[in-house]
Amino acid sequence: MGFLRAISGPVACLDRPGTGVPLVLLxxxxxxxxxFAGLLPHLPADLRVIAWxxxxxxxxxxxxxxWPVAGDYAAALAGLLDRLGIGRxxxxxxxxGTLMAAxxxxxxxxxxxxxxxxxxxxxxxxxxxxxxxxAAQARIDDLERLGPAxxxxxxxxxxxxxxxxxxxxxxxxxxxxxxxRMPGYGQAGRMLASGRLLDxxxxxxxxxxxxxxxxxxxxxxxxxxRAHAAIPPHLRGPLVELPEAGHALYQQAPAAFVRAVMASLxxxxxxxxxxxxxx
Numbered sequence: 001m002g003f004l005r006a007i008s009g010p011v012a013c014l015d016r017p018g019t020g021v022p023l024v025l026l027x028x029x030x031x032x033x034x035x036f037a038g039l040l041p042h043l044p045a046d047l048r049v050i051a052w053x054x055x056x057x058x059x060x061x062x063x064x065x066x067w068p069v070a071g072d073y074a075a076a077l078a079g080l081l082d083r084l085g086i087g088r089x090x091x092x093x094x095x096x097g098t099l100m101a102a103x104x105x106x107x108x109x110x111x112x113x114x115x116x117x118x119x120x121x122x123x124x125x126x127x128x129x130x131x132x133x134x135a136a137q138a139r140i141d142d143l144e145r146l147g148p149a150x151x152x153x154x155x156x157x158x159x160x161x162x163x164x165x166x167x168x169x170x171x172x173x174x175x176x177x178x179x180x181r182m183p184g185y186g187q188a189g190r191m192l193a194s195g196r197l198l199d200x201x202x203x204x205x206x207x208x209x210x211x212x213x214x215x216x217x218x219x220x221x222x223x224x225x226r227a228h229a230a231i232p233p234h235l236r237g238p239l240v241e242l243p244e245a246g247h248a249l250y251q252q253a254p255a256a257f258v259r260a261v262m263a264s265l266x267x268x269x270x271x272x273x274x275x276x277x278x279x
Contacts, residue, residue, distance in 0.1 A: 002040055003033075003051065011052060011080040012059030016040060018048030021090055021113050025051040026077070028095030028119070029139070029188045030155065030177040032058040038172075038251055042258035050089075052080060054100070056184015066183070067128045067190040070103035070200070077104050081111065090265065092116040094250060095219060096192055098227070099123055102200035105208070114237070114268040115208035116261050119219045119247050120227040123195020136193035140186050152177035161215035161246035173248045201230040207268035209237030211260045213245030213252070237268040 003014035014033045023043070025036045033051035043049060055076050056062035063072055077100060081089060090113045093101030098117040105112035124133040132140075143151045156174035157163040163170035201208065208231045212224035221241055228239040240260040242249055250257040 008059055010061050011076050013050050013052040016049040018046050022048035022050055024089045024091050026093040026097030026100050028097055035176045038254045042255045056187050062184045068187050069194055070099040073100040074104035074107055088113055090114050094118045095121045099195040099197050105206040106200045106203050109205040112206045116264055118211045120224045121219055122197045122223055124193045125196050126193040128194050132193045136189045139189045143185055148178045148180055159248040169252050198230040207235045207237055209264035209268055211240045213242050213249035216247045218247035238264050
């Protein structure tokens, strides 16, 4: 059962109707909502699943600020949930999406039942307006110099463990990345440069867990261990390291990824309910 409807608007999304607290999926800097389609056959069939196109991606309009921060994307997510009539959701962020997810949960803890953070992007801690970190500037320059197709052909294989042995996965990642465009990608790159994931995680009032591929070359396991350690101990869910998976772990190992997600939620959601009952 795939996504059944595409919802347009200032922030667009794909939606699979279901029951209970919905699972909201936030993609990384080189992807879009459609990249999550491979997870649906492995998720519970009755679970509502929403995958957004971040501002400036897919069918979503870009943000107004030339240099947005994670909180600006969090506000856009809150607006989308308002439009969909969703008061509370489980938020799963991948890579750049982890910065958005943590910022959302920090600002609206009552609206995030739990966080699942995959391939955590820690951010570079640059103040908005200052020179970009070398890595962030290189992303933007490469896209403008090469164009989306060549840019994706150059970068996408790095996201997949042993891309030569996994050509279908590498091709999927490449097609998603070839859909990026300006100004959305540039805004996302600047947000990454100014991101401070560890600060947001340390201030969480929402249970959170972390999943990373053991072969992730973009956000290596050690960075994800730092993110996991930053979560307050009483809210710290599992840290799962998926073997033989690179940065695009939910595309490379969708079944194992979903098992890790569901096991993490089985542990963290009771903690979230307990915390809510104390309020």
